Amino acid sequence: MLKFIRSLYFGRRLFYALSAISILFLVSFWFEPLYRITWTLAAILSVLLLTDLVTLFKGPSIGAERNLPEKFSNSDENIVKVSIKNNYGFKVFSEVIDEIPVQFQKRDFLRAAEIPTQAKIDFEYYLKPLQRGEYVFGNLNIFISTFLKLVKRRFVFNKDQVVKVYPSFIQMKKLDFLALDQKISLHGIKRIRRIGHTMEFEQIKEYVRGDDVRTINWKATAKHGNLMVNQFQDERSQPVYSVIDCGRMMKMPFEGLSLLDYAINSSLAFSNVALKKKDKVGMLSFSNKIDNVQKASSKLSQLNKIMEALYNVNTGFYDSDFSLLYSRVKKHISHRSLLMLYTNFEHTSGLQRQLPFLKALAKQHLLVVIFFENTEVTQLIKMIPKNVSESAHQTVAEQFSHNKQLMAKELQRHGIQTLLTRPSDLSINTINKYLEIKSRGLL
Structure with a gap:
C-alpha cells in the first residue's frame, strides 16, 4: 500500500476539473438546475479517475536506463543517454526528471515525450563539469500517464550512479594530431619555423x-x-616533466575553471604529445610540500598513471615553497630534463622572491615558466571609460598588464624560457612551445 501511495501522483487536468466542479457547485446556489448537472459531472470525473488508476497500476510497467560514460572529461561537454521502453498495450505520455549531481546546481531538468505502444525511445543530454572528483547521480524518475492525464505513475531507476570526472581527456584527443604533423594550420595553432635539425x-x-x-x-x-x-x-627518450604549482595563486578562477585545472588539462594533453614523440614524461605537483611525483617514463601505461595522479591533485591556500621544489628536483631528477613549470605571478615582488630558485633550476635543466594573463584585466583595458572612476580602474589594469610583460622579460633575461598565455589557450601554446624546443634542439 505504501509503495502504491509513493508512486501515485495526480495530473493538472484533475485539479483543473475539480476547480471547475467546485465553481459549478458555488454557482448552483443561485441556479438550482445546475446542481444536478454538477453532480453528474463529478460522477463522470470519478469514473474516469478510477479507470485511469486501474489502467496505469494494473497493467505492465515500463523499463528505463540511464547510460553514463565510464568517466567524465573536465571542462568538456559529456553525453548522458537515457532509454525508455513502453511495455503497455497503449500509447503513454512520459515526463523524465533526472536527479543531476549537486555540483551542477541544476534542478529544473525535465523531458517530456510520447511513447508508442511497445516502443522504445532514446534521448540524450550534455553536462559540463568544472571540478574534478566523484559525481553522484540520484534517481531517474519517470512519470507515466494515459491520454486522460488525470493520474501519473512514478517509476524510479538507476539510483545513486557514480561517475568520476578526470582531467580533460577530450581536449587531449583533440590535440593528439600535433604529435603527428606540426605543419597543420588551424585557427589558434602557431606554425613553428624549423631553425635547424637535431643530430x-x-x-x-x-x-x-x-x-x-x-x-x-x-x-x-x-x-x-x-x-x-x-x-x-628529433632526439628521443628525453625526460620531460610537468611541474604544477598548487599554491593559492592557482586557485584563481577564469570562466568557471581554476588556473590549477587549466594547468592539469594542459599537462595531460602535453604529456600525450610528448609520449607520441617518444620522449619520457613525468609529473610533479607542489605547494608547501611535494604532493605527487611520477618519474619520467616512455611506457604506454605512463599516460594512465599521470591521469590518475592529476585526478588527485588539489590546491589549498598555502604559499608555494620553491626552495622545496628545487631541493626535490635536484635530489630525484639527476639527468638534464625539460621542466614545464605551471605557476602564476601577479606582481613583480612575487617573482623576485622565487627568482633565485628558478635560476638555480635553469642551470641544471631546461626550464619553461608558464604563467597566465589576467583576462579580466585585459577586458578592462579594452573597454572605453565613461567617467573618471573607470579611467582610474583602466590605468591600474594597464599597470598590471605591463607588469606581466616585465616579468616575462625578466625571466628571459636570466636565460629562462617563458610562456605568458591566456588560460583558454594554455594547452595549444604549451604544446607549441614544446615542439619549438624540440625543433631547435635546445634540450
Missing part, C-alpha cells in the same frame, strides 16, 4: 628536390652513383 641519425635516403644540400653523404653518393643524403630525426 640523431635516422637513415640514408636518395636525394629529392628540396632536401638540404648540407646533409649530402658523399661516401654513399660515390658508392651508389646517385646523390644520397643523411636523414635526421
